[in-house]
Amino acid sequence: MSGRRFLQVPGPTNVPDRVLRAMDRPVIDHRGTELPPLTAEIVERMRGVFGTKSAEVVLFPGSGTAGWEASISNTLSPGDRVLAFNLGMFSHGYADCARALGMDVEEIDVEWGRSVPIEALAEALAADSERTIRAVQVVHNDTSTGVTTPIADVRAALDRADHPALLLVDAVSSVASIDFQLDRWGVDVAVTGAQKGLMLPPGMTILGLSDRAVAAGKSSRSPRFFLDWRPAIDMIHNGYFPYTPATLLLYGLREALRMLDEEGLPNVFARHARLAAAVRAAVAEWELALVCRDPANYSSTLTAVCVPDDLDADDVLRVADEHFQLSLGAGLGQLKGRAFRIGHLGWLNELMVLATICGTEMALVELGLPIRLGSGVGACEQQLVESALVAG
Ligand SMILES: Cc1ncc(COP(=O)(O)O)c(C=O)c1O
Secondary structure (H helix, E strand, O other): OOOOOEEEOOOOOOOOOOOOOHHOOOOOOOOOOOOOHHHHHHHHHHHHHHOOOEEEEEEOOOHHHHHHHHHHHOOOOOOOOEEEEEEEEEHHHHHHHHHHHEEEEEEOOEOOOOOOOOOHHHHHHOOOOOOOEEEEEEOEEOOOEEOOOOHHHHHHHHHHOOOOEEEEEEOOOOOOOOOOOOOOOOOEEEEEEEEOOOOOOOOEEEEEHHHHHHHHHOOOOOOOOOOOHHHHHHHHOOOOOOOOOHHHHHHHHHHHHHHHHHOOOOHHHHHHHHHHHHHHHHHHHOOOOOOOOOOOHEEEEEEEOOOOOOOOHHHHHHHHHHHHEEEEOOOOOOHHOOOEEEOOOOOHHHHHHHHHHHHHHHHHHOOOOOOOOOHHHHHHOOOHHHHHHHHH
C-alpha cells in the first residue's frame, strides 16, 4: 500500500518528525557528562506538564502499567485498604494491579461511560471512621470509555471528609493533552506514559510525586527493586538513573517537551478540546451514541463510539484498516465489539482529524450503515471552521 498510514488509536500516537530526528543519534554513555543536563531539562519541563512547581519526577523504562505498579508498591504495604472504581478497562485494571500487589481493594462498580461518582466516594470516605483507607485510586481519563473525571472534585471530596488517604491518579491518557494540576488538586502520585500526549514511541513511564508520596515511599513495606523510586529520586537529582535509562527516548522526550512549551500548554489543551468537539460533531451526524454519558465528562483525547447491535465494531476497525490504512482503537473489555475508539491526541491537526473521520465514515458506509457520505466529514469541517472563527 502506498501513501501514509493513519495511526488514530488513543495511544501510541503519531511521533512528530522533530522528535524522530532528536532520537536519531548515536547512543550516549549513560554515566557520562551528556546525561545530567538532559535529565535536568526533562525534569523541569515535566513539572510543567504535571502542573507542579517542585514535585519529584521519576522515570522508568517500561509503560503505563509499570507506572501503576510503582505508584502502589512505593506508597502502600500489603494489606492496606485502597478505594478504587470500576468504570472502564483502565480504572478496573489499576484496581487489579493493587489487588495483585496484596492490597485490600474496595472497588466501586460504576456504569461504564460514567465518571467517578463523587457521592459514592464521599459515602465511602465518611463510612471510614477509623481512617483505614490508605489510598484512593482514580483514572483521570479512562481510555476505554472516553470519560474524563474532574480530579478537583475528587480532591474536594477528600478534603470535605478531612480524609488523609493518598490520591493516586492515572494520568496516562491525559497528561500533556488535558490540563493536569498536581499541586492544585493535591495529587500524591501522577502516573503517565511516553506514548500518548507526550508523542513518543512506547517505552517509558513517568511519575510525579508529592512530598507525602515521597514520605510514604520511605515506609512502604511492599517488595520492590527495579521500580523502587527511592534510589531513582536520589540519582535523578544528579542527572543519573539507578538503571540503564532509555537514553534515546530521553532525547525524544526533551524534544517533545520543548515542542509542547513552544506551542504553550494552554494552547495544547485548547487544540485537543477543539479537535475533540469536531470528532463528536461527526459522530452526532452519524447518529451513533457515545460511550461517555455526560457531556461534562467528554474526553479531549479520544471518543468511544457505540455501534448498532447488528454490527460488530471490530468490523469497523477491519475495514478502516484494510481499505484505508486507518488504525482505530478497538472496544475494550465489556465494550468489545460494541464500540470503537477514535484517538485524537498528541501530534495532531485539523486535516489529520478530517482524514480520520473520512476513513471512519467510508468504513461505516461500506458496512451498510445508513449514513450519507460526506455528512460526518461536513459536520466536522463545520465545527472546525466555526471554532476557528471564534478563536479568531
Ligand atoms: C488510562 C490508561 N492507563 C493505563 C494504561 C496502561 O498503559 P501501558 O499500556 O502503557 O502499560 C493505558 C494504556 O492505554 C491507559 O490508557
